[in-house]
Amino acid sequence: MKPIILSAFILLFLFSCSKDEAPDAIPESINISGKLLAPNNQDPIVNARVSAMQNNILKAETTTDAQGNFTIALEKGEYTLNLAKGLFTTQKQIVVEQETTLDNYKIETLPNIGVITGSFDNIESVLYGIGLVNPITNEPLFDIIDGITTNKNSHISNQEHLHGLNKSSDLESRNPILDPNVSFSYTDLMSDPTLLASYDILFINCSSHSDNPTYEQNLMDYVNNGGFLYVTDWSSSLLNTVTNNDTDYLSFYTPRRSGQSLSTTATILDGNLSAWLLLNFGISINDTVFIDEFLGSWQVVDSYDPTTTISWLNGVVDYRDNNNVTVTENKDLAFTFLLGQGAVFYSSFHTENDEFDFTTTDRIMEYLVFEMTAIE
Structure with missing residues (x-):
């Protein structure tokens, strides 16, 4: 009987000890x-x-x-x-x-940003409006590089007049706060990979650029190595190497610059963008938004690869075909795609205002400014 009594005593002892030890308290969240x-x-x-x-x-x-x-x-x-x-x-x-x-x-810590001025686009106004500005001096907290005088002939072509709808020159209307503020030009920047690499984000406004394989390759290397690139409308020629001549990511419609519509009611393809516009600014209705900041003869995107590229907006637009016949069709209008360690944003529409008040299109661009460095 002794072994049985001893075993019972041990079990009783263990049970008593376990009762005395309180379980670990779960920390309060x-x-x-x-x-x-x-x-x-x-x-x-x-x-x-x-x-x-x-x-x-x-x-x-x-x-x-x-x-x-x-x-x-x-x-x-x-x-x-x-x-x-x-x-x-x-x-x-x-x-x-x-x-x-x-x-x-x-947001208090900003990336290093460069903006190349354009003849028909002013993304710098949007950047200034979202607060990229020194509150004491009112100077922009980003570099502004002259991209106009180094890219335009002494005369404006008929096509450029059409694109600008015969408005006064952007050089005349630009807000002086947003004049170029660095000593180097567009050509200096595009030909210098080291200077390009000094920027985390590079915004290239719509302007007339001639094909330049060196600039195009430098931009591709810039993005591959971790840069983020924003390009709109006529500046699409700078993406020739990035898209492998319309083979990868996006293909641009030929004839080039054949868009005719000056506005469209576009379907928003991203739920976060639609909710952000609606809840904060009341400018998204049933996941659509009215875009009226196309300019004449804009660049149409023919197609894109949905496995590599995000499309943000889609709308019915008019454009001319090779026979100069007007085609009415649904087209995607703004895109983001990853390339190497960086990413590219391209849009067929763009900003055109010189003030800091926000249009609907400016709000869309504001959202995409933050989004383009956050996609994974």
């Missing part, structure tokens, strides 16, 4: 809410990554919604909060003690 805005401290940033770090260890992560809001669950303690939309970022130190709503945060 606390919801922390906030909002991320553009550098102008007004426009919400959608689908930005919000990461909470402790000692360089990721503790929790979430994304912002269409109105820039986020909620992240954290235990009590001190955290580094990293908020990023592609290359546009900010970082904050927070102490979590109880459920709370943080102050609105805005």
